[in-house]
Amino acid sequence: MFEKADVLLPKCWPVIRVDGRGFHRFSDSHGFKKPNDDRSLHLMTKAASKVMEDLKDVVLAYGQSDEYSFVLNRNTTLYNRRESKIVSTITSLFTSCFAFHWSEFFPTTPLQYPPAFDGRAVLYPTKRILRDYLCWRQADCHINNLYNTVFWALVQDAGMNKNDAQKRLKDTNAGGKNEILFSQFGVNYNTLPQLYRKGTVIIRPPPREPAPSGGAVERGDRDGTDEKVPVLLTLNEDIIRDNFWVSYPHVLEGED
Ligand code: DGT
Numbered sequence: 305m306f307e308k309a310d311v312l313l314p315k316c317w318p319v320i321r322v323d324g325r326g327f328h329r330f331s332d333s334h335g336f337k338k339p340n341d342d343r344s345l346h347l348m349t350k351a352a353s354k355v356m357e358d359l360k361d362v363v364l365a366y367g368q369s370d371e372y373s374f375v376l377n378r379n380t381t382l383y384n385r386r387e388s389k390i391v392s393t394i395t396s397l398f399t400s401c402f403a404f405h406w407s408e409f410f411p412t413t414p415l416q417y418p419p420a421f422d423g424r425a426v427l428y429p430t431k432r433i434l435r436d437y438l439c440w441r442q443a444d445c446h447i448n449n450l451y452n453t454v455f456w457a458l459v460q461d462a463g464m465n466k467n468d469a470q471k472r473l474k475d476t477n478a479g480g481k482n483e484i485l486f487s488q489f490g491v492n493y494n495t496l497p498q499l500y501r502k503g504t505v506i507i508r509p510p511p512r513e514p515a516p517s518g519g520a521v522e523r524g525d526r527d528g529t530d531e532k533v534p535v536l537l538t539l540n541e542d543i544i545r546d547n548f549w550v551s552y553p554h555v556l557e558g559e560d
Pocket residue numbers: 323324325326327328329331336337338339340341342344345369370
């Protein structure tokens with residue numbers, strides 16, 4: 305009777321974003337490699353995949369750094385679209401999967417304390433605005449990664465102290481940072497792993513092709529019981545340009 309009504313607006317795409325609580329400290333306490341720790345990035349993706357396997361209304365997840373965004377089908381009726389129920393379930397499931405699978409990714413580093421994630425819901429009224437949101441997160445990944453890559457090269461490889469490295473980078477644009485990486489460290493930023501530069505996007509595979517008449521090839525079903533069909537596709541692709549969305553039109557199907 306006193307419970308607040310918090311139904312997500314109809315028709316809008318719900319996005320639930322989880323973000324590591326105090327991961328600046330968490331990454332230090334657990335000896336994360338700088339600027340990117342593959343173990344942590346893959347553990348994040350493992351936890352996000354578990355969320356998607358469990359909650360079928362998630363059509364796409366995008367992750368970078370200590371965050372993952374989950375896009376729900378715009379017409380989802382999950383928990384009657386109750387915001388607190390959806391956000392708390394996704395955040396809690398993600399967090400427990402992160403802790404549950406920790407030792408697979410960090411076999412020699414015990415968890416020092418229980419990790420936590422915050423979660424929030426944002427609503428996007430159109431596909432275009434939803435895509436703008438995803439562009440923003442991927443652009444954020446790129447900007448932070450470029451900065452962190454140069455910063456840690458200056459500190460770890462060139463022996464600069466952190467204050468000087470920060471000053472050195474303060475007034476550089478993207479071109480300037482690329483130039484430092486190339487001229488001083490022989491690194492071409494564009495050849496660094498896409499995992500670091502683009503983050504990770506998880507989608508479901510496109511619907512099956514109609515079976516050719518006569519000799520149908522049985523591909524099994526998509527409920528996770530048949531190993532032959534991947535349940536999820538995990539990609540490190542650009543999701544800003546149209547290419548990705550043209551290749552996988554089923555992800556945001558339906559009207560605008
Ligand atoms: P918050 O989210 O307000 O509770 O505070 P933080 O500390 O989690 O801040 P946030 O989320 O803005 O920044 C993410 C932090 O996580 C940032 O300090 C860098 C760290 N981090 C994330 N991924 C990695 C990684 O792969 N390697 C290292 N060394 N650090 C990482």
